[in-house]
Amino acid sequence: MLERVWRDSPNSGGKLVLELALADYHNDAEGYARPSLAKLAKKARMTESNTRYLLREMERDGGLVIERNAGPRGCNLFTLQYVQGEAHFTGG
Numbered sequence: 001m002l003e004r005v006w007r008d009s010p011n012s013g014g015k016l017v018l019e020l021a022l023a024d025y026h027n028d029a030e031g032y033a034r035p036s037l038a039k040l041a042k043k044a045r046m047t048e049s050n051t052r053y054l055l056r057e058m059e060r061d062g063g064l065v066i067e068r069n070a071g072p073r074g075c076n077l078f079t080l081q082y083v084q085g086e087a088h089f090t091g092g
Contacts (some may be wrong), residue, residue, distance in 0.1 A: 018040070
């Protein structure tokens with residue numbers, strides 16, 4: 001997963017770092033990542049506020065799907081679209 005993000009991501013800077021953090025949490029069998037915001041922010045070395053902002057940007061751009069409260073114990077499920085073989089980006 002990490003290799004694919006490095007190779008295929010249209011992002012740079014903070015968005016790329018956040019994508020790499022999500023890819024590190026990604027479960028290939030399930031097809032998504034489900035880290036808490038705090039864990040994701042820590043791994044990406046960002047504040048939780050900046051992490052939330054960039055997640056919204058990535059979702060708006062079409063490269064990330066966030067299923068809010070859809071996972072175990074109400075956690076969010078994160079799916080990187082282009083990693084799943086789709087290309088829905090409108091920005092980057």
